[in-house]
Amino acid sequence: MKVLVPVKRVVDYNVKVRVKSDESGVDIANVKMSMNPFDEIAVEEATRLKEQGAATEVIAVSCGVQQCQETLRTAMAIGADRSVLVQTDAELQPLAVAKLLKAVVEKEGPQLVILGKQAIDDDANQTGQMLAALLNWPQATFASKVEVSGDAAKVTREIDGGLETISLKLPAIVTTDLRLNEPRYVTLPNIMKAKKKTIDTLTPEDLGVDVAPRLKTLKVTEPPVRSAGVVVADVPALVDKLKNEAKVV
Amino acid sequence: MSILVIAEHDNAQLKGATYNVLAAAEKLGGDVHVLVMGQNAQAVADQAAKAQGVAKVLLADGASLAEGLAENAAAQVLALAADYSHILFAATASGKNVAPRVAAKLDVGQISDIVSVDAPDTFKRPIYAGNAIATVQSANSVKVITVRTTAFDGVAAEGGQAAVESVTAVEDSGLSSFVGRELAKSDRPELAGANAVVSGGRGMGSAENFKILEPLADKLGAALGASRAAVDSGYAPNDWQVGQTGKIVAPQLYVAVGISGAIQHLAGMKDSKVIVAINKDAEAPIFGVADYGLVADLFKAVPELTDAL
Numbered sequence: 001m002k003v004l005v006p007v008k009r010v011v012d013y014n015v016k017v018r019v020k021s022d023e024s025g026v027d028i029a030n031v032k033m034s035m036n037p038f039d040e041i042a043v044e045e046a047t048r049l050k051e052q053g054a055a056t057e058v059i060a061v062s063c064g065v066q067q068c069q070e071t072l073r074t075a076m077a078i079g080a081d082r083s084v085l086v087q088t089d090a091e092l093q094p095l096a097v098a099k100l101l102k103a104v105v106e107k108e109g110p111q112l113v114i115l116g117k118q119a120i121d122d123d124a125n126q127t128g129q130m131l132a133a134l135l136n137w138p139q140a141t142f143a144s145k146v147e148v149s150g151d152a153a154k155v156t157r158e159i160d161g162g163l164e165t166i167s168l169k170l171p172a173i174v175t176t177d178l179r180l181n182e183p184r185y186v187t188l189p190n191i192m193k194a195k196k197k198t199i200d201t202l203t204p205e206d207l208g209v210d211v212a213p214r215l216k217t218l219k220v221t222e223p224p225v226r227s228a229g230v231v232v233a234d235v236p237a238l239v240d241k242l243k244n245e246a247k248v249v
Numbered sequence: 250m251s252i253l254v255i256a257e258h259d260n261a262q263l264k265g266a267t268y269n270v271l272a273a274a275e276k277l278g279g280d281v282h283v284l285v286m287g288q289n290a291q292a293v294a295d296q297a298a299k300a301q302g303v304a305k306v307l308l309a310d311g312a313s314l315a316e317g318l319a320e321n322a323a324a325q326v327l328a329l330a331a332d333y334s335h336i337l338f339a340a341t342a343s344g345k346n347v348a349p350r351v352a353a354k355l356d357v358g359q360i361s362d363i364v365s366v367d368a369p370d371t372f373k374r375p376i377y378a379g380n381a382i383a384t385v386q387s388a389n390s391v392k393v394i395t396v397r398t399t400a401f402d403g404v405a406a407e408g409g410q411a412a413v414e415s416v417t418a419v420e421d422s423g424l425s426s427f428v429g430r431e432l433a434k435s436d437r438p439e440l441a442g443a444n445a446v447v448s449g450g451r452g453m454g455s456a457e458n459f460k461i462l463e464p465l466a467d468k469l470g471a472a473l474g475a476s477r478a479a480v481d482s483g484y485a486p487n488d489w490q491v492g493q494t495g496k497i498v499a500p501q502l503y504v505a506v507g508i509s510g511a512i513q514h515l516a517g518m519k520d521s522k523v524i525v526a527i528n529k530d531a532e533a534p535i536f537g538v539a540d541y542g543l544v545a546d547l548f549k550a551v552p553e554l555t556d557a558l
Contacts (some may be wrong), residue, residue, distance in 0.1 A: 016512055017377045026381050038494075057421050092348070095358050120493065122376055124361045129319070129349035138424035141346050144487070154428065158487055159342040160441070160496075162432035166318065168425045176496055178477070179487055185555050214358030218384040221377065226519065229540040231531075235553040236526065246523045248445075248502040249469065249558055 003046040003055045005080060005112035006101055007039040009060050009071040010121040023219040035071045038116025040078070041176040044183040045146060046114050047079030054148045057081050059108055063092055071201055076194035077186040082167050083199040084108070090204070094122075096211035098130035101117075103207035105135060110171065112153065117142050117175040128175035138168040144179040164176065216233070250279035250369070253333040255326065258339060260287045260315070263296040265442045266339040268403030271300055273396045274337055275404060276366040280304045282333075283411075286325050286418075288315035294413045301405040311418025316427035317343050323350035324419045330355060330391060335369070339397035340497075348395050350460055357389035362497075364400035378493040378516035398441065399499035399520060405528075433486055440472040440489065445502040446518070448474035448491055449484065452507020452528065452547060456484045461548065462506060465555045469502065475519075476508045492517035507547050510535030527551065 011017055012032040020027050035043075044148050049055040060075035062068040063086040070085035105113060118125035132139035140146075140155035144163065147154045153168045158177045168174075186194075204211045232238045242249045252274045257264040264305040267283070274281045282305045283297045294308040307329065313321045326347070330336060336351060338344030340362045352359035363372040364382070371386045372394065440446065447466040453459050459479070466473050475485035477492055491498055503521035508514060510526070510533055518524070519538050526539035527550050536542040543550055 012378070013513070017380050019381050026377060044438055095353060095356075098353060118494070120378060122268070123378065123493065124359075125345050126349035126352070126359050126361060129346065130353035130359075132319075133350040133353035134321065136424075138422070139346075139350070140425075142342060143321070157342075159430075160314055161439075161488055162430065163487075164316075164430040167428050168424050169423070172424075178481075214387070214389055215360065216386045216388070218371065218386055220376070220381050220383050223379055223519075226524075226538050226540075229524070229536070229538075229542060231536065231542040231544060234541050234545075235543065235557055238541055238554065239541050239557045241501075242427040242525070246502075246540065249524050 001055050001112065002057045002059060002108060002110040003049060004108060004113045005042050005046045005058060005060050005075065006113070006115050007043065007071050007075050008036040008119045009033050009062065009064060009068045010036045010119055013037055013120055014097070019220055019222050023154050024222055025220050033067070035074050036116050038118060040183040041178070041180050042114040042116050043075045043078045043080060044181050048181065049148060051077065059084060059088070059110065061101065061104050063088070063097050065089055071225055072199055073194050074186060076197045078184060078188045085199050085201045086204060086207065087201050088204050090211050091213050092211055093213050093215060094124050094126035094130055095214055097127050098134055099209045100204060100207060100211065101131050101142060102134045103209055108211055109230045112148065112170065112172060112174065114174045114176060117177055132173040137172050139173040140166055140168055141168060141175045141178040143174050144177050146180070157190050199217050250334045251332060252277055252279050252281050252335040252337060253329065254281060254283045255336070255338045255344065256283050256285045256293060257339050257343060258285065258287060258290065258293040260290050261292060264311060265403060265436060266295065266341055266398045268406060268456050270337050270339045270396045270402045271302060271404045272401040273363065275302050277335055277369050279334070282307060284309065284326065284329065286314040286322055288312055298411040298413050299407050299409050301408045301435045303409045303411040306411050306413045307416050308413055309416050309418045313421040314391035314418055318349055318425050318427060320422040321419055322347045323354065324422065326351045327354050328419060329416065335392045335394065338395045342399050344395050348393055352393035355391050355393065357391055357393055358387060359393045360385060360387060361395050362397045363394055364397050378512050379519065380512065397497060399497055417419065426518045438465060438470065438472045440474055441496050441498060443472035443498070443500050445469040445471035446474045446498050446500045447471045447504045447506065448476065448508060449479050449506050450476035450508030451478035451482060453479060453484055459484050460540060461551050465504070465551055468555055468558045474498065476514050504537070505535050506551060508535055509533045510538065
């Protein structure tokens with residue numbers, strides 16, 4: 001069974017982004033970029049499936065600018081066997097990415113696609129579900145446990161209020177939640193080995209996919225700032241403020 | 250222009266989130282219909298019919314819809330989609346699961362987690378863990394949207410008199426099946442809808458220590474929450490997590506105990522009306538958003554605060 005793992009290059013999760021003064025977007029020039037944390041979990045899960053013998057090959061795929069190659073190298077250092085880069089400088093929204101991924105799925109024929117549940121830049125939480133819809137495959141989002149046996153996958157999902165387990169007929173789509181696993185550290189020997197693995201480069205045109213954005217971003221602004229608070233001396237002072245000033249207790 | 254709101258429920262009770270989504274629908278202007286998908290969910294449909302501003306309730310009742318499987322739920326919405334200009338879901342685990350599936354089948358972009366309606370085609374939504382607000386416009390014929398429930402005050406649960414109409418439930422897709430569910434039992438208010446929230450972080454030190462927050466939460470009628478660090482360390486269950494990747498809350502009062510205030514945590518609570526931080530580290534970023542900060546050892550301050558209330 002082949003497993004396909006889409007990965008996204010995003011602003012590192014520790015960076016506090018700033019909105020550009022002309023309100024056209026956030027300033028991501030010269031900030032540290034990394035693999036989306038949920039995608040690392042997806043690569044780790046695919047690698048573990050391979051180590052268990054459930055998967056035969058793990059293919060990482062990324063859509064975007066040329067620098068996404070670095071993200072793919074990281075995926076291969078974790079354990080992906082090879083990569084596909086769908087290279088474009090165009091702005092890609094989740095529907096466009098889902099369409100590109102569908103074309104890659106049709107080319108590569110995986111039985112399982114594992115994606116992160118959301119990217120920490122656009123916070124959309126859409127691509128996996130959209131890909132499942134376009135392929136007419138079943139989906140298990142927000143997975144915290146995945147077991148593959150025969151032609152089915154049993155997935156435990158994190159839902160509001162607890163956990164739920166569903167069974168999917170393969171081929172299927174899974175999106176990862178934080179609790180699925182702890183991604184391994186990439187070691188230097190594995191980084192060196194990853195350099196020898198291949199990255200096939202395609203373009204949206206090669207795949208015959210129209211990636212034009214469906215939503216127009218009119219502007220990007222700073223969120224409202226909270227007015228500075230006060231530090232109180234002790235518990236009685238705090239209680240007094242809550243009762244008499246904020247009137248919340 | 251007609252708007253379809255997808256009801257959140259557990260087959261017995263309509264969930265509060267639905268009223269918040271109805272409030273967002275009201276801002277769009279137009280006839281608002283509610284779709285209740287489930288099994289033996291007549292009571293839910295009757296409840297939805299009483300909500301303020303609802304013109305019609307559609308009840309799709311069938312075994313295929315009993316457990317909210319995404320494949321069947323999306324097919325049910327698609328069967329009705331042709332009549333609507335807007336399809337609204339709550340940005341909850343179930344709404345987020347189904348909405349993009351509907352949008353992709355309609356070949357439209359989906360708009361996630363809106364926090365305001367600027368015009369029927371223009372919405373605001375947070376990006377980058379709430380560090381920026383994007384204003385987006387959709388030229389699509391149908392707008393498929395998930396609504397951040399904390400950003401809209403719910404409509405009244407009583408006062409409406411909508412008719413309930415049955416629609417045929419879709420066949421089971423056969424692609425997925427429900428195995429089981431484990432729900433955490435709690436007498437406390439639901440985290441996402443609570444008026445007050447008391448949250449603990451890594452500073453709590455252990456699951457045992459987390460219990461010192463319980464009397465405080467009880468006194469305030471608050472739900473208990475946690476930071477990711479506390480959840481990852483096993484101090485608190487997963488579904489207590491407040492943050493970018495957990496629950497988004499906006500209570501009247503948020504008490505952060507032993508939480509440093511990472512960007513990802515702030516994304517989940519910085520719209521709370523009053524934020525109180527108790528932390529022994531005076532430099533912790535949480536003090537940058539707290540209305541009232543107390544630099545103290547939480548193991549002394551929390552019991553003292555509980556007694557003083």
